[in-house]
Amino acid sequence: MRMLSGTELLEVWERARTFPPEARAVALLSVALPEASPETLADLPLGRRDALLLSLRARLLGERMEAVAECPACGERAELRFSVAAITTPPQDDVPERPMARVAGYEVAFRLPASADLSALRHAPDVGSARRMLLGRCVLEARHGANDIEPDELPETVVAAVAAEMSRLDPQADVRLATACPACAHTWEARLDVAAFLWTEIDAWARRTLREVHLLATAYGWSERDILSLTPWRRQAYLTMTGR
Numbered sequence: 221m222r223m224l225s226g227t228e229l230l231e232v233w234e235r236a237r238t239f240p241p242e243a244r245a246v247a248l249l250s251v252a253l254p255e256a257s258p259e260t261l262a263d264l265p266l267g268r269r270d271a272l273l274l275s276l277r278a279r280l281l282g283e284r285m286e287a288v289a290e291c292p293a294c295g296e297r298a299e300l301r302f303s304v305a306a307i308t309t310p311p312q313d314d315v316p317e318r319p320m321a322r323v324a325g326y327e328v329a330f331r332l333p334a335s336a337d338l339s340a341l342r343h344a345p346d347v348g349s350a351r352r353m354l355l356g357r358c359v360l361e362a363r364h365g366a367n368d369i370e371p372d373e374l375p376e377t378v379v380a381a382v383a384a385e386m387s388r389l390d391p392q393a394d395v396r397l398a399t400a401c402p403a404c405a406h407t408w409e410a411r412l413d414v415a416a417f418l419w420t421e422i423d424a425w426a427r428r429t430l431r432e433v434h435l436l437a438t439a440y441g442w443s444e445r446d447i448l449s450l451t452p453w454r455r456q457a458y459l460t461m462t463g464r
């Protein structure tokens with residue numbers, strides 16, 4: 221994985237800002253991993269993708285992360301502090317080529333959901349249809365005894381078993397943070413969507429950086445390229461001297 225310069229990060233931020241979340245993730249990784257095609261990145265299981273995004277995050281913005289979660293009991297905002305390492309799960313090395321779930325006489329071969337699946341689901345009219353579409357895309361073969369079964373004919377218990385096996389094989393796709401409410405002491409596990417969260421952070425960084433460029437360009441007449449080529453520390457030093 222290569223490091224992105226400030227200019228490159230601003231470029232990808234500008235280009236991908238109107239994309240849906242899963243396409244933003246692929247756009248970011250395409251710049252950091254130019255040797256991988258966008259199609260390959262879009263087909264990575266979501267947890268594999270998020271592990272790469274976390275590694276990129278650590279390089280761009282450091283290890284320490286902060287998030288805010290809303291208490292489901294009272295609505296108070298709880299502040300969460302954690303590190304990239306704390307939410308990175310070790311890579312699964314026992315993922316079979318063709319994972320199987322076996323339950324109640326059913327045998328279901330499937331693959332793990334990827335960004336390309338999320339893109340395809342984007343226009344589903346409701347959650348139920350999105351779930352059926354995902355199943356239709358990710359179930360490769362389903363049998364009950366000697367009979368072939370269509371994915372949407374699978375009983376609910378079998379679908380649940382497939383979903384559980386998908387989570388077990390791709391744990392990085394489901395990051396949860398143990399959270400306690402500062403107001404009512406309610407405890408729960410807040411889910412962190414790594415791709416969406418990283419984009420929010422990059423968006424905040426980009427807007428802050430553009431503002432710094434504006435202030436320094438106004439004060440010194442330097443070009444955007446010159447200002448972006450300064451180290452963050454030196455940029456801050458000049459900003460302090462301008463009194464902003």
Ligand SMILES: [Zn+2]
Pocket residue numbers: 291292293294295296401402403404405406
């Ligand atoms: Zn609360």
